[in-house]
Amino acid sequence: MSSLNLDDFTDLIERPDGGVRRDAEARRERRIVPPGSLGRLDDLGEWLAAAQSSVPVRAVERPRVVLFAGDHGIAGLGVSARPAGSAEQSVRAVLDGSSPVAVLARRLGVSVRVVDMALDCEPDALPAEVAGHRARRGSGRIDVEDALTLEEAEAAFLAGVAVADEEADSGTDLVVLGDVSVGGTTVASVLVAALCGTDASVVTGRGGLPIDDLAWMRKCAAIRDSLRRARPVLGDQLQLLATVGGADLAAMTGFLLQSAVRKMPVILDGVVSAACALVGQRIAFRAPDWWLAGHNSGEPAQAKALDRMALEPLLDHGVTVGEGAGALLALPLVQAAAALAAELPAAPEVPEVSKAPKAEDAKEPEEPEEPGAL
Ligand SMILES: O=C(O)c1ccc[n+]([C@@H]2O[C@H](COP(=O)([O-])O)[C@@H](O)[C@H]2O)c1
Ligand SMILES: Cc1cc2nc[nH]c2cc1C
Numbered sequence: 001m002s003s004l005n006l007d008d009f010t011d012l013i014e015r016p017d018g019g020v021r022r023d024a025e026a027r028r029e030r031r032i033v034p035p036g037s038l039g040r041l042d043d044l045g046e047w048l049a050a051a052q053s054s055v056p057v058r059a060v061e062r063p064r065v066v067l068f069a070g071d072h073g074i075a076g077l078g079v080s081a082r083p084a085g086s087a088e089q090s091v092r093a094v095l096d097g098s099s100p101v102a103v104l105a106r107r108l109g110v111s112v113r114v115v116d117m118a119l120d121c122e123p124d125a126l127p128a129e130v131a132g133h134r135a136r137r138g139s140g141r142i143d144v145e146d147a148l149t150l151e152e153a154e155a156a157f158l159a160g161v162a163v164a165d166e167e168a169d170s171g172t173d174l175v176v177l178g179d180v181s182v183g184g185t186t187v188a189s190v191l192v193a194a195l196c197g198t199d200a201s202v203v204t205g206r207g208g209l210p211i212d213d214l215a216w217m218r219k220c221a222a223i224r225d226s227l228r229r230a231r232p233v234l235g236d237q238l239q240l241l242a243t244v245g246g247a248d249l250a251a252m253t254g255f256l257l258q259s260a261v262r263k264m265p266v267i268l269d270g271v272v273s274a275a276c277a278l279v280g281q282r283i284a285f286r287a288p289d290w291w292l293a294g295h296n297s298g299e300p301a302q303a304k305a306l307d308r309m310a311l312e313p314l315l316d317h318g319v320t321v322g323e324g325a326g327a328l329l330a331l332p333l334v335q336a337a338a339a340l341a342a343e344l345p346a347a348p349e350v351p352e353v354s355k356a357p358k359a360e361d362a363k364e365p366e367e368p369e370e371p372g373a374l
Pocket of ligand 1: 184
């Protein structure tokens, strides 16, 4: 019997503060720039103000890149251009500073945390702060077997919850969330197709290093076969992650939900974080209000998942490398929006007396209850 009750997240996750958002809008309307001339940056600044519950919005001072890493048994079918079980090499490139996300993080002065959830290497091959949360060595081949036992899925989910708590407790004010894996885009596509009720061909993309047409057909077949295993467990998200997910995806889902509980905004990266976010939305419908879509990675399943959550990608530059790189590119945009919202001069607020409300105007407007209605 599982002791984890995912339904608790529905109550634990509140919406970002609607009153603060209206105050932020009011502040923007008094600003001395042509209305609308900053486009979506106004929405972004107001979203962040609501997430922080602060007007003026505070600068994002302590962002962090958090990457969940794992290998996937499904990679053994030749659905990835990388050798199965080789995600450790990508992790090493992040740690030694030679990967794209490491270069960007250095330039932006952001630290990167990698969490090994299921790499296919000896647990002591990597530094203890990376390997400490590992749930198992490689997740199962999901077209024929479960990725994880239910106990492993629960442990991985809770590891993600614990990492979110550690980040929130240490003052991280925004997370850029990404993944490092081999085979991860196949698994993520299965989750998205299962939850959206679509066919394998609709969600099958080209993955990390682009795959050729033959590998694409193998990937499509693998997703189709895994989807058959996913359908019977669609109503139970932890079981779904155990059946066709993986330890890295279970951890990321726990991380996303606990980040929302802790009111810590997250920029999602590619198809893997989008798939976990979609699972998270099924668990707690208000959770996506705390997330931003950093970029469009071009994976069809990512677009599908983001559409379901009404999240619009901030950037679109064909970045398919994963590892949080595309989402990290969006961080300066979020920081720019915060600076504009906080620092552009605003005319003083109209004194309370001169806008004395009629009785019915004084009521707080009703909070919308539709998902994605923020
Ligand atoms: O972010 C995406 O949508 C994305 C698209 C293609 C590849 N990736 C990255 O590539 C790795 C997995 O690719 P694959 O082809 O082995 O499934 C993993 O590290 C992902 O972060 C990521
Ligand atoms: C920027 C922004 C991010 C969001 N995330 C969820 N809803 C949102 C609405 C806006 C406007």
